[in-house]
Amino acid sequence: MITPRTSYDLWRKIKNALMAVFSVLCVVVAIAPLVMIFSYTLVQGIGALNLDFFINMPKPVGEAGGGMANALVGTGILLAIGACIGLPIGILAGVYLAEYGNNRFAAVVRFMADVLSGVPSIVVGVVAYILVVLPMNHFSAFAGGVALAILMIPTVTRTTEEMIRLVPHSYREAGLALGLPWWKTTVRIILPAALKGITTGILLAIARAAGETAPLLFTALGNRFWSTAIDQPIASLTVFIFDYAKAPFEDWNRQAWAAGFVLIALIFVLSLIFRYVTRSRYVER
Amino acid sequence: MAGGEGSAVASVPSAPLRTRVAAKRRNVGDFVFKNLTLLFAVLVLSLVFLMAYEMYLGSRPSIEKFGWSFLTRTIWDPVAEEYGALPFMFGTVVSSLIGLLIALPLSLGIAIFLSELAPRWLERPLSFLIELLAAIPSIVYGLWGIFVMVPWLRTAVQPFLGKTLGFLPLFKGPSYGFGMLAAGLILAIMILPIITSISRDVLKSIPDIYREAALGIGATRWETTRIILKNARSGILGATLLGLGRAVGETMAVTMVIGNRPEIAASLFSPGYSMASVLANEFAEATTAMYTSALVEIAFVLFIVTVLLNAAARLIVWSFTKRFSK
Numbered sequence: 001m002i003t004p005r006t007s008y009d010l011w012r013k014i015k016n017a018l019m020a021v022f023s024v025l026c027v028v029v030a031i032a033p034l035v036m037i038f039s040y041t042l043v044q045g046i047g048a049l050n051l052d053f054f055i056n057m058p059k060p061v062g063e064a065g066g067g068m069a070n071a072l073v074g075t076g077i078l079l080a081i082g083a084c085i086g087l088p089i090g091i092l093a094g095v096y097l098a099e100y101g102n103n104r105f106a107a108v109v110r111f112m113a114d115v116l117s118g119v120p121s122i123v124v125g126v127v128a129y130i131l132v133v134l135p136m137n138h139f140s141a142f143a144g145g146v147a148l149a150i151l152m153i154p155t156v157t158r159t160t161e162e163m164i165r166l167v168p169h170s171y172r173e174a175g176l177a178l179g180l181p182w183w184k185t186t187v188r189i190i191l192p193a194a195l196k197g198i199t200t201g202i203l204l205a206i207a208r209a210a211g212e213t214a215p216l217l218f219t220a221l222g223n224r225f226w227s228t229a230i231d232q233p234i235a236s237l238t239v240f241i242f243d244y245a246k247a248p249f250e251d252w253n254r255q256a257w258a259a260g261f262v263l264i265a266l267i268f269v270l271s272l273i274f275r276y277v278t279r280s281r282y283v284e285r
Numbered sequence: 286m287a288g289g290e291g292s293a294v295a296s297v298p299s300a301p302l303r304t305r306v307a308a309k310r311r312n313v314g315d316f317v318f319k320n321l322t323l324l325f326a327v328l329v330l331s332l333v334f335l336m337a338y339e340m341y342l343g344s345r346p347s348i349e350k351f352g353w354s355f356l357t358r359t360i361w362d363p364v365a366e367e368y369g370a371l372p373f374m375f376g377t378v379v380s381s382l383i384g385l386l387i388a389l390p391l392s393l394g395i396a397i398f399l400s401e402l403a404p405r406w407l408e409r410p411l412s413f414l415i416e417l418l419a420a421i422p423s424i425v426y427g428l429w430g431i432f433v434m435v436p437w438l439r440t441a442v443q444p445f446l447g448k449t450l451g452f453l454p455l456f457k458g459p460s461y462g463f464g465m466l467a468a469g470l471i472l473a474i475m476i477l478p479i480i481t482s483i484s485r486d487v488l489k490s491i492p493d494i495y496r497e498a499a500l501g502i503g504a505t506r507w508e509t510t511r512i513i514l515k516n517a518r519s520g521i522l523g524a525t526l527l528g529l530g531r532a533v534g535e536t537m538a539v540t541m542v543i544g545n546r547p548e549i550a551a552s553l554f555s556p557g558y559s560m561a562s563v564l565a566n567e568f569a570e571a572t573t574a575m576y577t578s579a580l581v582e583i584a585f586v587l588f589i590v591t592v593l594l595n596a597a598a599r600l601i602v603w604s605f606t607k608r609f610s611k
Contacts, residue, residue, distance in 0.1 A: 016505040020402060026394025027411065030481070033474045034418045037429045044432075093329045096322035109326045111599060112333050118527070118595030119336070119588060120534025122561045126568065126584035127336045130343050139569075150332065157329055183318035211422025214536035214561070218569040238424045238537075245428050245541065253432070260425045267420050275413060 038264070045261020048254040058224050058240075064251040068259060070226050074141070074235035077228060078220055079206055081145025086152035087202060093153075094160025094198075099186055101161070110158075117154035124150045125215030133219060141227075141234035144220025148209045155208065159201030163194040163278075200274040207270040211263050213238035237263060337588065344582035346575060355582060361547050361563075363572075368579035370586065372547035376465070376557035377587075380539060381532035383469025383553070388477045389525060395477075396484035401496075401510050412485070419478035427541030430471045435462035435542055438470070443554055454551040463544040466553040471538045476528040483527060483602060487520030488513055490609045523601035530594035534587060536561040560587050 052067045059066030093113075097106050128147035133139055167190050175185035191198075213236075216222070221233035222243065228234075237259045244256035347355065351368065358369020395415065399408050439462030450456045491513050499509040514521075544556020545566060560583050571577040 012505050012508070016507040019397075019507040019510070023394040023398040023402060026391045027398050030391055030395055030418075030477055031411075031414060034414060036433070037421060037425065038417075040429060040433055041425060089325050089328055092322045092325035096319075096326040099322065100319055106326070109330050111596075111603075112330050114599050115592055115595045116329070116333055118530050118534075118598075119333075119591055120536060120561060122536040122564050123336075123340075123534065123584050123588045123591070126343075126564065126581060127339055129568070130339045130581070150336075153329060153332065181312075181314050183315050186318070208420070208422075211424065213422070213424045214565055217565055221569060238422065241424050241428060242537065242541075245431055256428055260428050263422055264425055267422065268417065271417060271420050 041257065041261050041264055044254075044257035045264075048258035049261065053255065053258050057226060062249060064249075066255075068235075068237065068240055068255065070223065071235040071237045071240045071259070073226075073228065074220070074223065075210055075237045077141055077230070077234060078144045078148055078216070078236055079210055081142060081230065082148030082152055082209055083202075083206060084149075085146060086149030087156060089149075090153045090156025090205075091160050091198070091202075094157045095164065095186065095191075097157065097161040098164035099182075099190075110161075113154040113157045116150075117158075120214070121147075121151055121212050122214035122217075125217065125219055128215060128219045136231070138231075139219060139221035139233045141220055141230040141232065144216045144234065144236070145230070147215035147219050148212060151212060151215065152205045152209050155205040156202055159205065160194075160198050163197035163201060164190060166197060166278075167193045196277050200270070200277045204270050204274045207267045211238060211267060213242055217242075333592070337585075337592075340581055340585040340588060344578055344585045347578035347582040350575070351579075355579070356586070359547075359549065363567075363576050366573065366575050368575075370560065370579075370583050372549050373558050373560040373563050373583060374586075375549045376468075376543060376547075376559040377533055377561070379465055379553075379557065380468035380472055380543065380559060381529060383465065384472030384476055384532045385525065385529055387470065387473035388480055388528060391473075392477050392480035392484055392524075392528070393521070395481045396488055397510055397514075399481075399485045400488035401506065401513065412482070415478050415481050418474070419482075423475070423535060423537040426471055426475055426538035430467065430538055430542040434471065435467055438462045438467055442466075447554070455553050458550075458552040458554045460554050461544065461556060463542055464554050464556045465543065468539045468543040468557065468559070469553070471542055472532045472535055475535060475538060476531045479531055480524045480528040483524035484517075484521050487517050487524060487602065487605060490520070490606050491516055492609060517605075519601055520605035523598045523605065526594050526598035526601070530591045530598065533594065534561060534591050536565050540565045560584075 052065060054067060054072065055069050056065070056067035057070055058068065093109065097110060100106065101110070125147050128143050128150065132143035132146050136143070171189055171193055172185055175189040176182070180188070216236050216239050220236055220239070222239040223233045223235040241256045241259045241263075244252040244259075247253065347368065351358070355368065355370055356374065357371055358367075359371045360367045360369045361372065362368070399412060403411065439460050443456075443460030443462070443466070446456045447458075447460065495512060495516065496509050499512050504512070539559050540562040543559055543562055545558050545562060546556040547558040547563070548555070550557070564580055564584055564587075568577075568580050571580055
């Protein structure tokens with residue numbers, strides 16, 4: 001009786017150890033590409049970055065040197081348009097979900113916001129093309145901004161809701177006890193308390209939008225020249241990376257890495273800030 | 286709740302006039318604020334329907350001309366105005382499945398490590414690292430794919446696979462580097478974070494009493510984990526569907542490494558094309574109305590598929606967490 005049991009127990013222990021090793025291996029295998037992509041972009045990107053990249057215009061095809069000043073400004077303008085349209089919608093919808101969201105309708109909105117965040121960005125680009133480019137009859141910065149706005153909305157909505165819900169209930173009770181109406185409690189007490197989280201959440205959503213390429217390809221299109229007009233095609237960092245990565249010129253490839261590095265640095269820094277801000281408050285709740 | 290609080294004050298008949306007026310105004314403020322925010326919530330909701338409607342209108346010409354055969358034809362000829370989406374659908378399905386096949390076991394392994402094995406001090410930074418993978422823009426994955434992964438596949442992996450497993454049709458043909466295998470591999474890296482983080486949440490949502498019960502009767506860690514996994518099955522299915530939805534719609538990285546040739550081949554080494562890639566490459570250059578319409582129809586199909594996948598996944602994960610949150 002004893003012998004088979006111990007040998008079986010030994011097998012159980014071996015199996016246990018094997019599975020533990022397997023799961024650690026999985027972690028290593030998954031972290032490897034992250035480290036590779038990050039370090040490669042770091043090395044290539046820092047080597048490729050110089051002042052020219054930030055202040056100069058692209059050189060004509062095949063000529064070395066030049067920079068992406070117009071794309072930096074273009075990405076900024078696209079993000080600004082996207083934020084102007086997307087943020088008010090997202091924030092107010094988020095406030096609704098957090099403040100009045102204990103009903104079936106709100107559950108449907110929450111669900112749809114999640115589904116919307118799963119819609120491929122290229123499809124959002126097609127919709128922006130139909131809604132803006134077709135009626136205007138040409139590609140424009142505005143169309144790109146609309147596409148980015150649609151992409152920002154679900155993230156902003158859900159982040160706003162979550163950040164408001166993180167504010168302790170005693171804050172609201174204090175406001176109501178002082179005789180403030182519900183909405184004033186929300187605007188003057190709850191929102192300021194949640195402001196830090198909401199702001200960084202919004203910045204993160206904007207940073208994510210900055211990394212979008214697919215929805216800009218046939219809305220903002222891209223532009224090799226200086227343009228800040230919102231009814232004209234406009235340059236963006238990501239579309240430049242796409243074009244430059246495919247190009248057969250070494251110097252263009254170098255600049256693609258530089259732009260990729262700028263993007264990743266932006267997004268990572270904001271992710272870190274977001275994580276720091278959201279964990280430092282009300283953790284004990 | 287808001288209205289209740291205000292009206293309770295207003296209905297007290299003996300309250301002084303000033304208080305009653307203030308209470309009334311308070312109600313108006315609440316009314317306006319609630320409905321303003323409600324309006325925007327409705328806006329978010331209607332966005333999904335607006336998108337569907339606009340794409341339906343945009344693809345009408347193509348739907349009317351080709352009907353269902355659009356989904357089964359392999360021809361893609363803008364000059365002759367003949368369009369069929371099969372090669373693109375094939376590319377999307379195959380590359381997504383390769384990605385899922387690689388990413389799923391890895392993600393599960395990581396999720397088990399994070400929720401069952403890792404000490405707390407290790408779990409947080411590791412989770413954060415995995416989430417960083419999700420934050421890298423698609424275009425940077427593509428950049429890395431073109432300059433690092435594709436050359437590696439061309440010079441090392443594909444010749445090796447061809448030599449050892451070349452008798453299978455899957456691994457036949459010249460190694461370009463660019464192709465289905467490259468697309469599948471980069472998709473695996475890209476969907477790994479989402480499957481991992483949701484599976485981890487699912488595993489963590491299973492009450493500790495299950496673990497305590499299993500350990501208490503002398504089960505090993507792995508035996509305990511198996512019980513947890515068995516209970517988490519539906520949640521993990523949801524996580525998988527979410528990952529699949531992400532893979533199906535992934536555009537830039539796939540476009541940069543899949544080879545962009547609309548053909549259906551058995552070999553994973555051969556170049557392909559995906560639905561998202563054809564949109565990325567051809568939409569801006571679509572010259573005729575029918576060409577645009579055919580592309581919009583591809584976008585529409587992609588939209589329907591991803592919405593269904595996401596909806597199913599969210600419902601599964603949602604009902605799963607609800608089951609255990611009580």
